Amino acid sequence: MPFSFFKSTPPHLFTVLLGYASPCGSAKAAVSPAARLNRPTGSRRFAPTLSRYRSAGLFSMLLFVMFGLAATANADEKPVLSVYTYDSFTSKWGPGPKVKEAFEKECHCTLNYVALEDGVSLLSRLKLEGENSKADVVLGLDTNLTAEAKATGLFAPHGIEEKPSALPNKWSDEIFLPYDFGYFAFVYDKNRLKNPPKSMQELVENKSGPKILIQDPRTSTPGLGLMLWVKKIYGDKATDAWKNLLPRIVTVSKGWSEAYGLFLKGEAPMVLSYTTSPAYHIIAEKKDNYTAAKFEEGHYQQVEVAAMLANAKQPELAEDFLRFMQSEAFQSIIPESNWMYPAYLPKEKLPEAYQTLIDPSPALLFTEEDVAKNRKTWTREWLKAMAN
Amino acid sequence: MKIRLGYFVLFILLAFVSLPLLSLFLADNSLGSAYRDTTPLNIWQDAYLRGVILFSLKQAALSTLLSVSLGLLLAWSFAHFGDFPFRTLILGLFGLPLVVPAIVAVLGIVSVYGAQGWLPLGSKLYGLTGILLAHLFFNLPLSVRLLLPIWNHIPDQHWRISVQLGMSRKEQWTFIEWPAIRESLPGISLLIFMLCLTSFAVVLTLGGGPRSTTLEVAIYQSLRFDFDPTQAVILALIQLALSVLLALIAARFSHLPDIDPDLNIHADTRHLSAHWSHALFIFLGVVFIATPLLAMLIDALKGPLGEVLGDANLWRAMGFSILIGLSAAFISISLGWFLLSASAELAYQKKTRMAQLLELSGSVIYVVPPLVIGTGLFILLSKHINVFDWAIAIVILINGLMGLPFVIRTLGPALRQHTQKYQRLCANLNIHGWQRFIKIDLPLLRKPLGLSAALVTAMAMGDLGVIALFGTPQTSTLSLLLYHRLSAYQMPQAAITALILLLSCLLAFWLLERFIGGKSNAGG
Numbered sequence: 046m047p048f049s050f051f052k053s054t055p056p057h058l059f060t061v062l063l064g065y066a067s068p069c070g071s072a073k074a075a076v077s078p079a080a081r082l083n084r085p086t087g088s089r090r091f092a093p094t095l096s097r098y099r100s101a102g103l104f105s106m107l108l109f110v111m112f113g114l115a116a117t118a119n120a121d122e123k124p125v126l127s128v129y130t131y132d133s134f135t136s137k138w139g140p141g142p143k144v145k146e147a148f149e150k151e152c153h154c155t156l157n158y159v160a161l162e163d164g165v166s167l168l169s170r171l172k173l174e175g176e177n178s179k180a181d182v183v184l185g186l187d188t189n190l191t192a193e194a195k196a197t198g199l200f201a202p203h204g205i206e207e208k209p210s211a212l213p214n215k216w217s218d219e220i221f222l223p224y225d226f227g228y229f230a231f232v233y234d235k236n237r238l239k240n241p242p243k244s245m246q247e248l249v250e251n252k253s254g255p256k257i258l259i260q261d262p263r264t265s266t267p268g269l270g271l272m273l274w275v276k277k278i279y280g281d282k283a284t285d286a287w288k289n290l291l292p293r294i295v296t297v298s299k300g301w302s303e304a305y306g307l308f309l310k311g312e313a314p315m316v317l318s319y320t321t322s323p324a325y326h327i328i329a330e331k332k333d334n335y336t337a338a339k340f341e342e343g344h345y346q347q348v349e350v351a352a353m354l355a356n357a358k359q360p361e362l363a364e365d366f367l368r369f370m371q372s373e374a375f376q377s378i379i380p381e382s383n384w385m386y387p388a389y390l391p392k393e394k395l396p397e398a399y400q401t402l403i404d405p406s407p408a409l410l411f412t413e414e415d416v417a418k419n420r421k422t423w424t425r426e427w428l429k430a431m432a433n
Numbered sequence: 434m435k436i437r438l439g440y441f442v443l444f445i446l447l448a449f450v451s452l453p454l455l456s457l458f459l460a461d462n463s464l465g466s467a468y469r470d471t472t473p474l475n476i477w478q479d480a481y482l483r484g485v486i487l488f489s490l491k492q493a494a495l496s497t498l499l500s501v502s503l504g505l506l507l508a509w510s511f512a513h514f515g516d517f518p519f520r521t522l523i524l525g526l527f528g529l530p531l532v533v534p535a536i537v538a539v540l541g542i543v544s545v546y547g548a549q550g551w552l553p554l555g556s557k558l559y560g561l562t563g564i565l566l567a568h569l570f571f572n573l574p575l576s577v578r579l580l581l582p583i584w585n586h587i588p589d590q591h592w593r594i595s596v597q598l599g600m601s602r603k604e605q606w607t608f609i610e611w612p613a614i615r616e617s618l619p620g621i622s623l624l625i626f627m628l629c630l631t632s633f634a635v636v637l638t639l640g641g642g643p644r645s646t647t648l649e650v651a652i653y654q655s656l657r658f659d660f661d662p663t664q665a666v667i668l669a670l671i672q673l674a675l676s677v678l679l680a681l682i683a684a685r686f687s688h689l690p691d692i693d694p695d696l697n698i699h700a701d702t703r704h705l706s707a708h709w710s711h712a713l714f715i716f717l718g719v720v721f722i723a724t725p726l727l728a729m730l731i732d733a734l735k736g737p738l739g740e741v742l743g744d745a746n747l748w749r750a751m752g753f754s755i756l757i758g759l760s761a762a763f764i765s766i767s768l769g770w771f772l773l774s775a776s777a778e779l780a781y782q783k784k785t786r787m788a789q790l791l792e793l794s795g796s797v798i799y800v801v802p803p804l805v806i807g808t809g810l811f812i813l814l815s816k817h818i819n820v821f822d823w824a825i826a827i828v829i830l831i832n833g834l835m836g837l838p839f840v841i842r843t844l845g846p847a848l849r850q851h852t853q854k855y856q857r858l859c860a861n862l863n864i865h866g867w868q869r870f871i872k873i874d875l876p877l878l879r880k881p882l883g884l885s886a887a888l889v890t891a892m893a894m895g896d897l898g899v900i901a902l903f904g905t906p907q908t909s910t911l912s913l914l915l916y917h918r919l920s921a922y923q924m925p926q927a928a929i930t931a932l933i934l935l936l937s938c939l940l941a942f943w944l945l946e947r948f949i950g951g952k953s954n955a956g957g
Binding site: 160166168172173175179261297299302303306307421424425432 | 660
C-alpha cells in the first residue's frame with residue numbers, strides 16, 4: 046500500500062484502522078465496505094478543509110504501530126522450541142539464561158521461554174489454552190499437580206528410559222520427568238528474628254509469633270505446598286489453623302519471587318520458601334545470617350517436573366530438551382541458580398554450602414491422586430478461612 | 434437507509450452482548466469445579482461467595498459515602514470562598530483524575546502511602562484502606578464537579594432574602610443550600626456507587642487477597658487462577674444481577690448527573706460568607722489529589738529511566754496500547770454514528786420512542802459489565818480457539834463498546850440539532866449517503882467527533898480490565914505491563930511506566946482533539 050493512500054482523507058484512516066483491528070491483521074481487511082463506498086467524487090474536493098498535515102501526523106503514528114507489529118512477527122529461520130515456565134526460572138539470576146545458552150549450542154534451534162507467575166498458573170494457563178496451546182514443553186509443575194495435569198490429556202509420554210535419580214523416592218512416570226526437588230520451609234534472618242518457631246504448631250498457635258509472607262495456592266506451587274503442609278499436619282482442623290495464622294500473614298503474593306522480594310526488603314521477618322534458599326545467600330552473597338526454620342513435624346516435599354505437550358509443534362526438539370534436562374550440563378546449573386536439589390546429580394557434586402542446610406526429615410507428602418482429588422475443595426476451604 | 438443501518442447496529446450490539454451472556458448461562462457445569470452443586474439458593478451459604486458479595490457492596494458503599502460527604506464539604510467551601518486566584522487551576526486539577534488511568538492512580542497512591550512512600554501506612558494499604566483511598570482519589574473530584582454547579586442554580590434572590598432575614602450560616606444551609614442539593618444527591622451517589630462497584634484495576638492491585646476481593650476481581654481470579662469457569666459464571670451472573678438492579682434503580686431517576694464543564698461562578702456570591710476553614714478544606718483537597726501525581730512524577734524521574742526505556746517490551750506494549758485506543762475509538766464512533774443518525778432521523782419523523790431506544794442501547798455496557806462480557810467471550814471461544822491469540826481483537830471490541838456511551842453523550846446532542854437544521858436542505862439538494870457525510874456532516878460535527886475520538890482513545894489506552902483477562906506477556910499493553918511491575922513490587926520501574934502511560938494518554942487525547950476537532954469552532 047503506497048504511503049499516498051494514507052495521506053488522503055480521514056475516512057481512509059478509519060478503514061486502515063479497521064484493517065488492523067481485524068485479528069487476521071492482513072492488509073486485505075483494509076478494503077472494507079466503507080472504503081469501497083468512498084468514491085473520490087466528493088471526498089477529494091473536501092479534503093483541504095481537513096488539513097493534510099494533521100492527518101499525516103496521525104498516519105505516522107499508525108505506521109509506527111504497524112512496523113512495531115511487523116517487527117514482532119518477524120520469524121526466525123531456526124526452529125523455535127517454546128517452553129512455558131515460571132518467572133523466577135527465566136529471571137536474569139535464574140537458570141533460564143544459562144540453560145538456553147547451553148541447549149542452543151547443541152540443538153541448532155532457538156529456545157523461547159514464556160514465563161508465568163508460578164507453577165500452578167502454568168497448569169491453569171494450559172487448561173485455558175487447551176489444544177491450541179503454543180507450548181512444546183512445560184517446565185515447573187510439581188508432583189502435587191501431575192495427576193491433575195495428566196487427566197487433561199494435553200501431555201505426551203516422553204519415551205525416555207528410566208535413569209537412576211537422586212530423588213528420595215524412586216521415579217517412574219511415563220509423562221513427567223523430574224529436574225529438581227526440595228522441601229518447603231520458612232526462611233528468616235537470624236539477626237532480625239532471635240526465636241523462630243520450632244514447629245508448625247508453634248507458628249500457628251503462638252499469637253505473638255513473627256509475621257509471615259506466603260504465596261497464593263491458586264497460582265504458586267510453594268503456596269500450594271504450604272496449604273498441603275498445613276493440611277497434612279492439621280487434617281480436618283486446617284481451617285482453624287489458617288484462621289489462627291491469618292492475623293500474622295502480611296500478604297499473599299501470586300508467585301514466589303514477589304514474596305521473597307518483599308522479605309528481602311524487610312516487609313516481614315519470615316517468608317515461605319525452601320530449606321535450600323539459604324544456600325543462595327551463602328554462595329552468592331557470602332552472607333550466613335539467613336537460614337530456614339526447622340519444624341519438628343517435618344517439611345513438605347516438592348519435586349519439580351517437566352513434560353512435553355501432545356500437540357507440540359516441535360516434538361523431537363521437545364524430547365531432546367527433556368533428555369538434556371537430565372544431563373549434567375543442565376543439572377549442574379540448578380543448585381546455584383534455581384537453589385534446589387538437582388534430580389540427577391549425586392550428592393557429592395553439590396556445592397559445599399548445601400552441607401550446612403537443615404535436615405528436612407521426616408518428608409511429608411500426599412500422593413498425587415489425593416491432591417488431584419481434593420485440590421479444589423481444599424483450596425476453597427483455604428479461601429473461606431482467609432475470607433473471614 | 435440510515436434507519437436500517439441504525440437497526441443493524443442495534444442488532445450487532447445485542448448479539449455481541451447476548452451471545453457471551455448466553456454462553457454463561459449454558460456453560461458446561463461439569464468442568465471439575467468445586468461449585469458443581471451451587472444453585473442460586475445456596476450461593477449465600479457459601480462463605481467465600483458471601484464474603485466476595487459483601488465486600489463488593491461494602492467497599493462501594495464506603496467509597497460513595499466518603500466521596501460524597503467530603504465532596505459536599507469541598508463543594509461548599511468552593512462555593513463560599515468565591516473567586517480567588519488559582520481557582521480555575523485548582524478546579525482543573527480536580528478534573529485530572531477523570532482522565533488518569535486507574536492503574537496510574539494506584540501507582541500514585543502506592544508512591545504516597547506505600548512502605549517506601551511519603552506517608553507510609555505499612556501493610557494496611559493493601560486491602561480496604563488502599564481501595565478506599567484510590568476510589569476517593571477518583572470520586573472526590575468527580576463529586577465536587579457534580580455538586581458545585583448546584584450552587585449556580587440557586588436563584589440570586591434566595592441569597593438576598595436570606596441576608597435580609599439575617600440568616601446565620603447554618604440557617605442558610607438548612608433553608609437554601611440543602612434543599613437544592615438534596616435533589617441531586619441520590620443520583621450522584623448512585624453514579625459513584627456504580628463506578629466503585631465495577632472498579633477492577635484498583636481492587637486487583639490494592640486488594641485481591643482473599644480478604645479484599647470484589648466480584649469483578651473474583652471473576653478474573655476464577656478464570657486465570659483457578660481455571661474454574663463454573664465459578665466465574667456464577668460470579669458473573671451475580672455481578673450481572675447487581676448491575677441490572679442498579680440500572681433499574683437509576684432509571685427511576687429522570688436523569689443521572691452530567692458533568693458540567695462550566696464551573697465558573699455565576700451566582701451573586703457577595704451574600705456568601707467566606708471563612709478560613711473553607712480555605713483549609715480546599716487546601717487539604719488539593720494536597721490529597723496532587724500528592725499521588727507528584728509522587729509518581731518524582732519517583733519516575735529518580736528511577737532507572739535508561740533501563741525502562743531500553744526495554745523492547747515497553748515499546749511493544751505502547752504499540753498495542755495505541756492500536757487498541759485508536760481502533761476502539763473507531764469502533765465506538767462508527768457504531769455511535771450509525772445509532773445516532775438513525776435516532777436523529779427517527780426523532781425527525783416524530784418516532785420518539787424508537788429514537789430513544791436506539792440511543793439508550795448505546796449504554797448497554799452500563800448494564801452488562803465489560804468483564805462479564807469478557808468472561809462470556811472467554812468461555813464461548815476457548816473451546817474453539819486459543820483465546821490468548823485473539824486478545825487484542827477482543828479487547829478492542831469490548832473497549833469500543835465501553836466508549837459508546839461517551840460518544841453518544843458528546844456527539845448525540847450536536848447531531849440531533851444538526852439533523853433538525855439540515856435535514857430538509859439536504860433532502861432538497863438530494864445530498865445523501867457518503868457525500869452528505871463528507872460535505873455536510875463532517876465539517877460541522879468535527880468538534881464533537883474529535884472530542885469523542887480523543888476521549889475513547891485515551892480511556893481505552895489506559896484501561897486495565899479485559900486485557901488482564903486475555904493479556905499475556907507477549908500481548909501486553911502499557912497498563913498491563915504497569916500492573917505486572919506493580920505486582921512484582923518493582924516500584925521505580927513501575928513509576929516510569931506509569932508516567933509514560935499517562936503522558937501517552939494525554940498526548941493521544943490532545944492530538945486527536947486537535948487534529949480531528951480542529952482549532953477553531955467549526956460548528957456543531
